[in-house]
Amino acid sequence: MEHDTDRKDSRASDEVVRLLSAKIQSGEYSDGSPLPAERSLMEELGISRTVVREAVQSLSKQGLVVARPRHRPIVRKPGYEAAISALESVATHLLDNMTGVRNLFDTRIMIEAALVRQAAKEANREDIAALKSALEANRAAIADSDEFYRTDNAFHGVLYDISRNPVLPSIHKAYSTWLEPQWSQMPRLPERNEANYEAHRRIFDAILLRDPDAAEDALREHLNNAWKQVCRTFDEQP
Amino acid sequence: MEHDTDRKDSRASDEVVRLLSAKIQSGEYSDGSPLPAERSLMEELGISRTVVREAVQSLSKQGLVVARPRHRPIVRKPGYEAAISALESVATHLLDNMTGVRNLFDTRIMIEAALVRQAAKEANREDIAALKSALEANRAAIADSDEFYRTDNAFHGVLYDISRNPVLPSIHKAYSTWLEPQWSQMPRLPERNEANYEAHRRIFDAILLRDPDAAEDALREHLNNAWKQVCRTFDEQP
DNA sequence: GATTCCTTTTGGTATGACCAAATGAAATCT
DNA sequence: AGATTTCATTTGGTCATACCAAAAGGAATC
Incomplete structure (x- = not known):
């Protein structure tokens, strides 16, 4: 018999996304300023750059940061816009x-x-x-x-x-x-x-x-x- | 003098996204069926898995595919939902x-x-x-x-x-x-x-x-x- | 003070590897 | 034969490393 839905599924980037968006909302990453470099976050959080990049992309799609192609992602407080x-x-x-x-x-x-x-x-x-x-x-x-x-x-x-x-x-x-x-x-x-x-x-x-x-x-x-x-x-x- | 906006900016994944979403809308990837394996797309398109995964994530955020964590992404035609x-x-x-x-x-x-x-x-x-x-x-x-x-x-x-x-x-x-x-x-x-x-x-x-x-x-x-x-x-x- | 030039940093991409879960086929049981 | 279990393979998730070109920052220059 199967346990219908395994809610254990998770992506490592999800937690990073939660952490980063929390820091954005708390103002630790102030609005308009760039996010730390990928390599910094990678070291600081003890994760691979892959995951960092994945998380940043998520944040970007959520509108919490604006990520122009070859620039540092810029923090943008979550608003209705x-x-x-x-x-x-x-x-x-x-x-x-x-x-x-x-x-x-x-x-x-x-x-x-x-x-x-x-x-x-x-x-x-x-x-x-x-x-x-x-x-x-x-x-x-x-x-x-x-x-x-x-x-x-x-x-x-x-x-x-x-x-x-x-x-x-x-x-x-x-x-x-x-x-x-x-x-x-x-x-x-x-x-x-x-x-x-x-x-x-x-x-x-x-x-x-x-x-x-x-x-x-x-x-x-x-x-x-x-x-x-x-x-x-x-x-x-x- | 600057050239105001350098429109050269581009992510390789963007093109892949366009290609894949085109194939989805054209029905080549039928609704409900899984997307090809990442390694297949990688070979087929002559790009790295990095880019493939990035593109898939974009498609997922756009709602064109539903990507449960460790499963194949399932094609889903774009709707208002x-x-x-x-x-x-x-x-x-x-x-x-x-x-x-x-x-x-x-x-x-x-x-x-x-x-x-x-x-x-x-x-x-x-x-x-x-x-x-x-x-x-x-x-x-x-x-x-x-x-x-x-x-x-x-x-x-x-x-x-x-x-x-x-x-x-x-x-x-x-x-x-x-x-x-x-x-x-x-x-x-x-x-x-x-x-x-x-x-x-x-x-x-x-x-x-x-x-x-x-x-x-x-x-x-x-x-x-x-x-x-x-x-x-x-x-x-x- | 502004411009040019150079070094460093940083994001984008490519490779290759490993693991655990998912998948599918083979073997087994009923 | 049909359903179930077992096992080998595939495949997505993550990590580590390397390289390049563009961006960023600072030094030398105009």
Whole structure:
């Protein structure tokens, strides 16, 4: 008879990973500074370089360190952004087809719809001020498509910030990063900028009027239009 | 003068990763079957075992293969669940304190609120039927707390399924997995089950009545209550 | 003070070896 | 014959060593 699952399995690197990530969180390895040299760790921990390298690679995939090819791994405290970066490699596979992108974009619509509803119901003066400021920056950049892209993104970012949940800004960054390839191939037309700015203004107005339904509608129309533009760019039927 | 970014950086394993993931996606390495032995790949590709192992580890972290410690890596086609599993290690770090859990739980409330709104607006007969069936299973399990937990989770899962966006069920699984530790330590009382079932019923009724606002309210109250229970369990002020 | 040049350090890769667990086939038992 | 045990082989995990090219750091130079 077999003992169904042998939980004795273990990789030596796992323990090293745990040890190192503990030292990172405790601040013993301060954020931004390089990890000790592989040979040092090897000696210090009494293990082979193989295991050290394996552990470092794990940490890298977990986003706890950034490991540029021939450089020392740089420590990066675990944050929600680190979590997102851990997803990057997988996301690449899921976004190589249009339906994958669409699925991700749909979640974005859903989340931002929820965000604007929440903003319409709970935004305080500072939130409104930040939103207004972002909107005006967006307006001022209508003529400059690159700058408009930035301010557009920033405007949406404010919506995520309003939630005051640190997870959400990270998600926004992820959306920006992963959907950027689609956006960057689109033609930048001032008239499009104008339309997008108007959409942002409608969203802002609805939030100002404390009207969640109107805010959600405006947001959905805005993002659906954006999706149509993407489809047109890639010759796909909307 | 520097050439800003030297794009010459590369790890030999990266190319191997690309090659192998291509063979996986093309089906040359069929789903569920083991990857060739390291020594085979080494010879076949004319590289050292070091690089092969490094590549395999990358594939593993990307969720393209599942590599149990002393077994052959098993090919697994990339899905959204693979993406979630990539987050697991980082999530652990973020969930070791109560605020981390709360932040995650808040996103859950937000997403499920959006889901029930959507369900109230767009659910079709089959969705309603699935929801009703899940609700009845939940009701039948009020006396059995373990079974109730399962059916409770399943009921919420249906909400994610209704979106018909394959990303969301994966997110549900992630929530279930990551928040399970909190739940499992809570006392299981039939009276609590009863109350939770009633909450589910209210949500269902609101969806049936096509009333997004009522559905959202019911959902929020339900999850906020759940959170209070968690807080009480862990002696934290709500 | 900035630049160039050189030495050392360090990460990336290749080899070869050994062990314990996993695998698969042969031998054995029922 | 079919299931079980036994044993030889394969294979992943780890270690040790070596070499190279790039990075890092410091010394000599402009």
